[in-house]
Amino acid sequence: MLTPAQKTNSAALAFLAAGSIWLLVGTLYGLVSAIQLVAPEFFNNIAWLMFGRSRPVHVNTVIYGFVINMLIGCGLYYMPALLKCRLWSETMAWWSFVLWNLAVISGPVSFAYGYSQGREYAEYIWSADLAITGAVVLLAINSVMTILNRKENFLYVAVWYFVATFLWTGFSYPLGNVIWHPSTGAMTGLLDSIILWFYAHNLPGLVLTPLATGAAYYVIPRVARTPLYSHTLSVIGFWTLVAFYTHIGGHHIIQAPIPSWMRNIAVVHSMVMAVPVFTVLANLWLTMRGAGGRVLADPAGRFVVAGSIWYLITSIQGSAQSMPELQRVTHLNNWTIGHSHIAVLGFVGFIALGCMWHVLPLIVRRRIYAPRLINMQFGLLTTGLTGFFVVLTAAGLIEGHGWYNGETVYRTLAEMPTYMGLRAAFGMSIIAAAVVGLYNFCMTVWRGEPFTPEYVVEPEEDL
Amino acid sequence: MKMTPAIVIIGSIMAFWASMSVMVIMPAITLKVEPSEIWRPMTAEEQEGYRLYVRNGCSYCHSQFIRVMDWDLGAERIAQAGDYVDRGPDLMGSKRTGPDLSQEGGEHPDDWHLAHFTNPRNTSPISVMPSFAFLGADSIRKLTAFVQFEGMLMADQRVERQRHWKEAALQTYGKDLDSHVQWLHAMVPEVWRPMPNPYPALEADLARGRKIYQQFCIGCHGPVGDGRGQAAGFLNPMPLNFTVLRRHLVDNRYIGGLLYYQIMNGITGTAMPYFKKSLESEKIWDVANYLAVSFIGYSDANIEPTGIDASYEPRWQNRFQAPDGQGLSDERDSVGR
Ligand code: HEM
Ligand code: HEM
Numbered sequence: 097m098l099t100p101a102q103k104t105n106s107a108a109l110a111f112l113a114a115g116s117i118w119l120l121v122g123t124l125y126g127l128v129s130a131i132q133l134v135a136p137e138f139f140n141n142i143a144w145l146m147f148g149r150s151r152p153v154h155v156n157t158v159i160y161g162f163v164i165n166m167l168i169g170c171g172l173y174y175m176p177a178l179l180k181c182r183l184w185s186e187t188m189a190w191w192s193f194v195l196w197n198l199a200v201i202s203g204p205v206s207f208a209y210g211y212s213q214g215r216e217y218a219e220y221i222w223s224a225d226l227a228i229t230g231a232v233v234l235l236a237i238n239s240v241m242t243i244l245n246r247k248e249n250f251l252y253v254a255v256w257y258f259v260a261t262f263l264w265t266g267f268s269y270p271l272g273n274v275i276w277h278p279s280t281g282a283m284t285g286l287l288d289s290i291i292l293w294f295y296a297h298n299l300p301g302l303v304l305t306p307l308a309t310g311a312a313y314y315v316i317p318r319v320a321r322t323p324l325y326s327h328t329l330s331v332i333g334f335w336t337l338v339a340f341y342t343h344i345g346g347h348h349i350i351q352a353p354i355p356s357w358m359r360n361i362a363v364v365h366s367m368v369m370a371v372p373v374f375t376v377l378a379n380l381w382l383t384m385r386g387a388g389g390r391v392l393a394d395p396a397g398r399f400v401v402a403g404s405i406w407y408l409i410t411s412i413q414g415s416a417q418s419m420p421e422l423q424r425v426t427h428l429n430n431w432t433i434g435h436s437h438i439a440v441l442g443f444v445g446f447i448a449l450g451c452m453w454h455v456l457p458l459i460v461r462r463r464i465y466a467p468r469l470i471n472m473q474f475g476l477l478t479t480g481l482t483g484f485f486v487v488l489t490a491a492g493l494i495e496g497h498g499w500y501n502g503e504t505v506y507r508t509l510a511e512m513p514t515y516m517g518l519r520a521a522f523g524m525s526i527i528a529a530a531v532v533g534l535y536n537f538c539m540t541v542w543r544g545e546p547f548t549p550e551y552v553v554e555p556e557e558d559l
Numbered sequence: 560m561k562m563t564p565a566i567v568i569i570g571s572i573m574a575f576w577a578s579m580s581v582m583v584i585m586p587a588i589t590l591k592v593e594p595s596e597i598w599r600p601m602t603a604e605e606q607e608g609y610r611l612y613v614r615n616g617c618s619y620c621h622s623q624f625i626r627v628m629d630w631d632l633g634a635e636r637i638a639q640a641g642d643y644v645d646r647g648p649d650l651m652g653s654k655r656t657g658p659d660l661s662q663e664g665g666e667h668p669d670d671w672h673l674a675h676f677t678n679p680r681n682t683s684p685i686s687v688m689p690s691f692a693f694l695g696a697d698s699i700r701k702l703t704a705f706v707q708f709e710g711m712l713m714a715d716q717r718v719e720r721q722r723h724w725k726e727a728a729l730q731t732y733g734k735d736l737d738s739h740v741q742w743l744h745a746m747v748p749e750v751w752r753p754m755p756n757p758y759p760a761l762e763a764d765l766a767r768g769r770k771i772y773q774q775f776c777i778g779c780h781g782p783v784g785d786g787r788g789q790a791a792g793f794l795n796p797m798p799l800n801f802t803v804l805r806r807h808l809v810d811n812r813y814i815g816g817l818l819y820y821q822i823m824n825g826i827t828g829t830a831m832p833y834f835k836k837s838l839e840s841e842k843i844w845d846v847a848n849y850l851a852v853s854f855i856g857y858s859d860a861n862i863e864p865t866g867i868d869a870s871y872e873p874r875w876q877n878r879f880q881a882p883d884g885q886g887l888s889d890e891r892d893s894v895g896r
Contacts, residue, residue, distance in 0.1 A: 428652075
């Protein structure tokens with residue numbers, strides 16, 4: 097019998113499974129946090145559920161647990177598939193899986209007891225930081241070696257994004273988490289904020305975005321059964337992503353007393369982010385032209401297309417709110433929370449789920465147990481997330497304009513219960529989607545109808 | 560452009576390092592920040608409080624920097640780079656569910672913080688801040704030390720002011736309540752004392768006053784204004800029982816100006832906060848009228864001296880009868896309705 101580590105794609109499947117589970121755990125913690133913003137004594141004095149502890153569990157679990165796990169799982173499948181070879185080392189991929197998920201588990205466990213480094217998106221304690229760095233380094237080695245041992249000469253764009261993610265994050269993560277200061281995981285003074293937000297923007301910019309973009313580049317041509325529209329657009333989108341995204345971390349702190357040259361760089365680059373965003377979107381959508389019906393009829397394809405639309409909205413909003421004039425009103429309130437959710441769930445989460453539903457049958461060689469449940473999950477997520485976006489943006493504008501006109505936080509607090517109540521309600525819809533997804537995932541793996549995947553040409557480009 | 564493995568792998572690493580040297584290495588080398596004029600280091604206890612702040616996620620609801628356009632707590636000083644020297648992590652924060660805390664020190668005396676950390680609804684009825692009673696008394700003391708540090712040398716002056724007036728207040732409070740109230744009133748500038756509430760006590764005004772009372776005051780002064788709200792047990796002096804004021808009308812007639820001044824300005828040294836930032840003129844007059852009518856049973860609203868009537872106020876006749884110097888009145892139901 098083969099051990100799991102010898103079975104092709106077994107690590108990919110493990111990553112996908114973990115992603116599906118963490119989606120449910122993470123959103124439940126989101127609900128726990130959301131309830132406390134409308135009923136602060138609901139979990140009164142239950143230390144491990146207290147907002148200041150449940151919120152980082154939520155955020156880190158959905159980001160590191162759900163979306164990244166799922167997208168790595170997808171990539172570990174599509175990278176060898178595109179390169180027409182096997183993953184260089186399945187065992188090594190398993191080690192990355194173990195290290196990565198140990199770090200994710202450390203969230204609910206350590207934050208619950210107040211062991212947190214407290215810096216947003218860099219909360220994990222030092223040993224978890226080491227585990228994540230280790231996992232990333234292993235993934236980088238594994239991807240590079242797979243590329244070097246490939247059978248297909250041509251490197252498809254999805255592969256660039258996948259391997260580059262780990263090459264960047266291998267530096268970015270330990271740097272941003274100030275791994276050489278184990279006790280605080282931080283620098284001191286303003287430099288700490290500068291480094292933190294450099295990293296905290298590389299997290300969406302150089303981890304989530306490239307993984308999701310790579311996944312979309314994989315799924316859309318396959319579902320549309322057309323070659324990718326343009327190699328040139330792929331190249332422009334890839335290089336401008338790393339060139340611009342790495343400069344915009346400062347837009348999180350433009351109102352803080354950072355040097356003005358950093359502020360200017362951050363704002364300008366946030367505007368030119370339009371280039372990587374629109375080249376990628378144009379490339380994907382033009383690939384679909386004439387095949388739109390086919391893509392939207394495919395449950396997985398629909399997820400990916402919806403994700404690309406959320407990407408458009410997120411990015412337009414992102415560039416707009418980087419302008420100091422607008423940020424006077426939108427900074428520090430629920431507006432930003434709305435942006436985070438359409439970004440991480442709408443753009444990245446939707447594409448992760450779409451790609452997962454697309455590759456899962458290919459990995460387990462069983463048909464999806466119930467394609468209708470995928471559509472149901474899509475409906476639930478779209479409802480919940482649209483509700484989130486509307487409610488949080490409205491709440492943010494009330495807060496932001498109130499403050500700008502001289503109201504205190506305490507006065508706008510009185511306006512919030514309706515909105516926070518609605519957000520908790522819409523959250524239930526997202527949680528229901530997580531449950532449906534997990535059920536469908538398990539049933540597919542255990543009960544799905546076995547089949548031999550018909551050979552669909554791997555995507556290629558018109559050169 | 561042909562994307563070979565070498566270009567993808569080496570190129571992306573180089574592109575990343577190029578950006579990183581601009582956005583991280585350059586600031587790390589060039590950013591030489593001198594401590595600002597309000598800077599001082601933390602004491603050991605404040606440092607421990609800060610660790611608790613970091614570890615319990617206070618920063619998800621509180622920011623640590625004041626911007627040019629801010630009006631709320633701490634708006635007296637815009638943050639400067641030199642304020643953060645030696646602080647690690649510096650946790651600027653990205654969300655204000657609660658107010659900015661960078662100038663929190665000395666805003667309130669320690670007993671307010673004890674009541675607040677134990678359960679924020681004690682002092683701030685509509686707060687959504689979590690209760691921190693589970694941390695235990697020792698940790699709450701450290702957290703208090705840290706929040707009293709916030710604002711550094713500027714905070715030290717305010718903390719000193721709180722201490723000074725707490726001592727003064729406790730001197731008379733320790734004797735008896737009436738001499739304490741006399742002292743409180745003696746501290747109010749003379750111009751505010753023989754002053755009536757200039758606006759009528761209409762149903763609508765009182766309803767607004769009641770809403771404000773429930774959002775801001777009820778935790779301390781209690782549902783019936785007797786000073787026995789849920790925070791009372793933590794506070795010294797205790798919140799005022801408004802009924803006592805029946806014995807302390809100025810010239811046996813006036814109370815409106817006094818109430819206004821005390822609500823606007825707060826009583827430094829005691830838990831009574833200032834409300835000047837959250838409540839502006841009309842709201843303070845309304846809540847003052849509500850206190851007077853509901854808990855003192857007498858309002859000086861709209862009595863002489865009056866000036867030219869405000870254009871929008873309807874005609875209203877004040878029928879309240881002032882109590883005598885002992886706080887007693889002939890007609891128990893003096894509301895005049
Ligand atoms: C997979 C789905 C989700 C993702 C990817 C996600 C992601 C995030 C992120 C990135 C943040 C940090 C926001 C920031 O600091 O700007 C956040 C905060 C939050 N999320 Fe979610 N979330 C998801 C689902 C949910 C659900 C279902 C709920 C509620 C039922 C929820 C409630 C919250 C709350 C209450 C906060 C804290 C907001 C605050 O500090 O005011 N989230 N989430
Ligand atoms: C053109 C692209 C984008 C631009 C210019 C942009 C800009 C911004 C800005 C200015 C903020 C700070 C808002 C504030 O605090 O006032 C922000 C926050 C955020 N963005 Fe974006 N964004 C973009 C795309 C994305 C994408 C693709 C993601 C996720 C994959 C994302 C995730 C986030 C998150 C999670 C936050 C919240 C950070 C926090 O906790 O405060 N953004 N973005």
